[in-house]
Structure formats: C-alpha cells, structure tokens
Amino acid sequence: MSNYHEVVLRTKTKEYPIIVGRGVINDLPKFMKGFRNSKKCAVITNNVVRPLYGEFVQKLLSNAGYEAYVIEVPNGEDCKDLRVVERVYDELISYRFDRYSTVIALGGGSTGDLAGFIAATYMRGINYIQVPTTLLAQVDAAIGGKAAINHPKGKNLIGVFYHPQLVLVDVDLLKTHDFRDLRSGLAEIIKYGIIMDSEFFKYVVSNKAKLLDVSSEELLKAVLKCCEFKASIVSKDEFDREGIRAILNFGHTVGHAVETYSNFTLRHGEAVSIGMCYEAKVSAAMGFINKSVADEVCRSLSDLGLPTRIEESAEVSKLLDLMRRDKKSVGGKIAMVLLKDIGSSFLMDSVPEEVVLEVMRSW
Ligand code: GLY
Numbered sequence: 001m002s003n004y005h006e007v008v009l010r011t012k013t014k015e016y017p018i019i020v021g022r023g024v025i026n027d028l029p030k031f032m033k034g035f036r037n038s039k040k041c042a043v044i045t046n047n048v049v050r051p052l053y054g055e056f057v058q059k060l061l062s063n064a065g066y067e068a069y070v071i072e073v074p075n076g077e078d079c080k081d082l083r084v085v086e087r088v089y090d091e092l093i094s095y096r097f098d099r100y101s102t103v104i105a106l107g108g109g110s111t112g113d114l115a116g117f118i119a120a121t122y123m124r125g126i127n128y129i130q131v132p133t134t135l136l137a138q139v140d141a142a143i144g145g146k147a148a149i150n151h152p153k154g155k156n157l158i159g160v161f162y163h164p165q166l167v168l169v170d171v172d173l174l175k176t177h178d179f180r181d182l183r184s185g186l187a188e189i190i191k192y193g194i195i196m197d198s199e200f201f202k203y204v205v206s207n208k209a210k211l212l213d214v215s216s217e218e219l220l221k222a223v224l225k226c227c228e229f230k231a232s233i234v235s236k237d238e239f240d241r242e243g244i245r246a247i248l249n250f251g252h253t254v255g256h257a258v259e260t261y262s263n264f265t266l267r268h269g270e271a272v273s274i275g276m277c278y279e280a281k282v283s284a285a286m287g288f289i290n291k292s293v294a295d296e297v298c299r300s301l302s303d304l305g306l307p308t309r310i311e312e313s314a315e316v317s318k319l320l321d322l323m324r325r326d327k328k329s330v331g332g333k334i335a336m337v338l339l340k341d342i343g344s345s346f347l348m349d350s351v352p353e354e355v356v357l358e359v360m361r362s363w
Contacts (some may be wrong), residue, residue: 004061006019016165020224025053026059026060028131035100035165040067040102042068043071045071047072052133085117102129108141110135112142113141114149117147119164130167131153131171132167133176138171139188143167146159147159156327184210184268187272194359198299208304233248253323254274254278261318281336282355282356288339289339293342310360316361318358320334320357323356334356336351
C-alpha cells in the first residue's frame with residue numbers, strides 16, 4: 001500500500017474514511033474490501049477525465065476481480081441533468097446492478113454530484129465511492145454527502161444528502177489538472193483559513209507559490225488539512241441546518257451571483273474569490289471587522305492570482321436579484337456569511353441590501 005493519511009468523517013448515522021495521499025488510487029480495490037460488495041462497479045466519469053484515468057481505474061478493478069464498467073457523462077454542470085440521470089439508470093439496469101453494486105465517482109464536483117445522486121436513488125441507495133480529480137472537489141465537494149442535479153430554474157435544486165463509503169483523495173491525480181482550475185481550487189483552500197483558522201490562512205499566504213506545484217509537500221499538507229476541516233464541520237452539522245456548515249458558503253452569495261451572471265465563464269473558485277472579497281468588505285461595512293482586515297483578505301486572494309472584483313459593466317440590480325434567490329436566502333432576504341476576524345465567521349440571514357449595494361458601488 002502507498003503511504004496515506006486517514007481522516008474519519010463521523011456523523012450520527014455514518015462513519016467513513018477520507019484517504020489522502022499520493023498514488024492511493026492504486027489501492028482502491030484494497031480499500032473496497034471493507035464493505036459488502038457484489039463485485040459489480042460502475043466508474044462514472046466525464047469526457048475529460050475518462051481518457052486520463054477512466055480505463056485505468058476500470059482495469060485496476062477488473063484485475064482485482066470486479067466486473068467493472070465505465071459510464072461517460074458530459075464534463076461540468078451539463079451532466080447534472082435529469083436526462084443524463086435517466087441514461088445512467090438505463091445503463092445500470094442493463095448491467096444488472098443490484099443493491100450491493102458500487103458506483104465510483106471519478107471526476108470533479110459536478111461528476112461527483114451526479115454520481116452521488118444516482119447512487120442515492122438507484123434501488124433506494126447503493127454503495128458509492130468518491131475519487132475526486134480536481135482540487136476543488138478534493139478539498140470540498142467530494143466530502144460531506146451533498147449530491148444534486150440541476151433544474152432549468154436553478155442549480156442544485158434537486159438533491160439529497162447521501163454519504164459515500166469512502167473518499168479517495170489522490171493528490172497525484174492533479175498532475176493533469178488545468179492550471180486555471182488548480183488556481184481556482186486555491187480559493188476554496190484559503191477559504192478554510194479565512195472562515196475558521198487564522199494559522200492556516202497564514203500558512204496558505206506564506207506558501208502560495210508552492211501550493212501551485214502539484215508535487216509539493218505543501219499542497220499535500222494543505223489538502224489533508226482541508227479534508228480535516230470539512231470532516232469536522234460536517235460531523236457537527238451534517239444536514240446544514242445549524243448554521244455551522246453554512247460558513248462554508250463564505251464568498252458564495254456574491255460568488256454564485258457573479259458565476260451565474262458571467263454565464264459560467266468564470267471558474268467556480270474565481271467567482272468565490274470575488275465573492276469572498278466583497279463579503280469581507282460587507283463585514284467591514286457592517287462594523288464586524290476593520291477595513292484593514294477586509295483589505296488583507298482581498299490582498300491575499302489577489303496574491304494567489306485570483307480575481308477580486310466584479311467587472312465594471314456588471315448590472316448591480318441583476319446581481320442583487322441573483323443574491324436574493326440564493327439557496328441560503330429565506331423570504332427573499334440576502335443571507336451571507338460574514339467575518340468577525342480572519343479565522344472566525346458566522347451566517348447572517350438578513351444583510352441590508354443598501355449595505356451590499358454600497359459595497360458593490362464603491363469597490
Ligand atoms: N460545499 C458546501 C458543503 O458541503 O456544505
């Protein structure tokens with residue numbers, strides 16, 4: 001077995017390992033020995049990841065005695081569509097998948113969302129494993145059991161909480177990662193420091209160059225730390241109802257709005273970076289932090305090479321409307337995660353619109 005670290009995610013009903021290391025993908029069949037398994041597996045992957053790792057994983061599994069299939073879906077959000085879901089169900093039925101068969105999500109956050117949704121609903125729930133191949137999915141999306149598909153009226157509107165049996169985080173898989181996506185993933189990494197751990201924030205700031213080197217020890221360490229942060233948050237607030245898991249949404253009220261407004265030309269992490277900067281400024285405008293703290297947050301993001309500003313021509317009224325429709329919003333009020341300091345945050349469910357407007361206009 002390769003060297004690896006194990007983080008255990010424990011909720012009231014579930015306990016499973018998050019394995020973090022390099023080359024751990026090769027040990028996937030060994031890690032699967034621990035759960036009841038009918039030897040049929042489907043690797044759900046997308047058209048970008050399939051040529052890189054799809055057949056490789058299929059072979060690993062068939063060499064270990066599994067009847068393994070690859071099911072290809074579109075890359076990105078396009079796969080989170082009921083028509084794709086139906087097609088994947090059709091394939092699983094044609095392969096005679098039963099209640100002890102296994103779905104393996106091999107890809108980024110969208111592939112994981114789709115595969116989790118399929119695993120949760122096929123025969124009321126079958127085994128599933130997350131093998132995230134993007135930095136963003138490794139440090140956030142693949143962990144914690146959120147799975148959803150989109151509706152024409154909105155992102156992630158149809159979904160479930162359904163945990164995998166195992167999350168296998170192989171940092172070496174990032175060697176084929178597009179550089180812009182890798183940098184975008186750093187936004188979610190530094191976010192953990194900003195919302196809950198000022199020491200980790202300093203670590204990211206002082207190792208920024210090394211974190212963009214996939215073979216560095218610093219990146220492995222940061223990914224592991226983020227998996228620990230995510231596991232600890234999910235274990236305290238599995239169903240996102242206590243305002244604890246909600247802090248992971250720092251930067252996402254403004255971020256989702258600018259991401260949608262850009263017609264998804266911005267990467268998710270880039271949009272979240274812009275969002276974190278604005279939401280830090282809203283925190284300052286509301287008197288929760290000093291302006292210098294907000295400036296430090298924005299500077300750290302731009303030092304990572306991430307964007308921090310909404311394009312000048314953006315229509316503020318449209319952005320505000322998108323924020324009112326954010327999933328955290330209740331009764332049309334703008335909800336936002338705000339900062340009390342670097343390393344400390346909370347969810348505010350009703351941020352005055354005039355403050356958001358003022359920050360957007362003056363920045
Ligand atoms: N990605 C946010 C969450 O898992 O709650």
